Amino acid sequence: MSSDTSASTAPTVEKDMLPNADKETIDLESQTYPIRHIETHHEDPDLIKIGDNWVSRKELFAAFGGTLNPGYNYPPSRKFANPAPLGLSAFGLTTFVLCMANVNVRGVTSASVVIGLAYFYGGFIQLCAGMWEMLLENTFGATALSSFGGFWLAFGAIETDAFGIVSAYGDDTKGLNTMLAMFLLAWFIFTFGLLLCTLKSTVAFFFLFFSLDMAFLLLGIGHLYPDSDGNPHLGLTRAGGYFGLFSAFAAFYNAFAGLATHENSLFVVKAVPMPWSPLFPRKNKSH
Known part of the structure; x- marks a missing residue:
């Protein structure tokens, strides 16, 4: 990144935290970033001013490493790429393929083709992304991505005859x-807990976990009420499949938000905070 990168697209650093506050740029690991002064509240140093809003510093850390809230986070302390788009892509693509079978697209009912994705992309790759989130000190990202990577590995094992899981039940x-x-x-219970942790994030991020949670719920209930042949309830399975597709597209959207920048794309995604989030734009807010 060159030194003439605009302040609207580059990370920012608080001027009052620098060794030399008279400088106009700071060099972080051979990359030069412009400095934007951030006003600190005179009574509570934890509060900083963004526009007309006073926001807690703790609220500025986004769930997946900060790329969904561009401009609100400090530059990374190490050279390490954000693994969230990789994990989200792995989750979204694998979920998309499985849910196409759940909604019986073009009459297809077997989801066997998703087994390979469940092991190698939705499973292994997403698990790796979760472990890399741990290095970024992102507990939520590490827990979510690693757990859903484990989900896909478990799903692949259930669908693999060699494990003998299904055959163990016989008739x-x-x-x-x-x-x-x-x-x-x-x-569903686990995802609901994650959903509660997205209430102060972005609308797209919340929708990802909401639609996924609904998919787990409907698919689970579908197995509780099978038809006379022992197959999961068709209507509930299809409804769960559609919510799964919503979740897959939301994952793709959030992945794109973490990948697209003004440097590599003509289209960038602007984060839309939840209405009750401290980052939601409000007028005439004062202390």
Whole structure:
């Protein structure tokens, strides 16, 4: 990045935190960033002013490393790429393929082709992205990506005959459906906890976890109420598949938001905070 990069697209540093406050630029690991002075509240140093709003510094750390809230985060302390778009892409693509089978696109009912994706892309690659989030000190990103990477690995194991998971139930279709329902509903509970942690993030990020949570719930209930042949409830499975597709597209959208910059794309995504988020633009807010 060159020294003439505009302040609107480059990371910023608080001027009052620099060794020499008279400087107009700072060099961080051979990259030069412009300095934008950030006003600190005279009574509470934890509060800084963005526009007309006073915001806690703790609120400025976005759930997936900050790329969905450009301009609000400090430059990284190390040269390490943001792994969130990779993890989101792995999740979105694998979910898209599986849910196409759930909604019976073009009459397809078997999701066997997703097994490879579940192991190598949605599983292994997403798990790696989660571990890399740990290096960025991002607990939420590490927990979410690593967990869903584990979900896809577990799903692949269930669908792989060599593991003998399905065959272990023999003719007990009720027992198999019940345990698959418990598997999916457990993920619904876990995802609901993550959903609560996105209430102060962006609308797109919240929608990703909301639609995913609904997909787990509907698919789980579908296994609790199978048809006479022991197959999951068709209507609930399709509804869960559609919510899964919404989640997949939301993951693609959030991944694009982390990838597209003014330097590499003609189109960039602007973060839209939740209405009750401290980052949501408000007028005439004062202390």
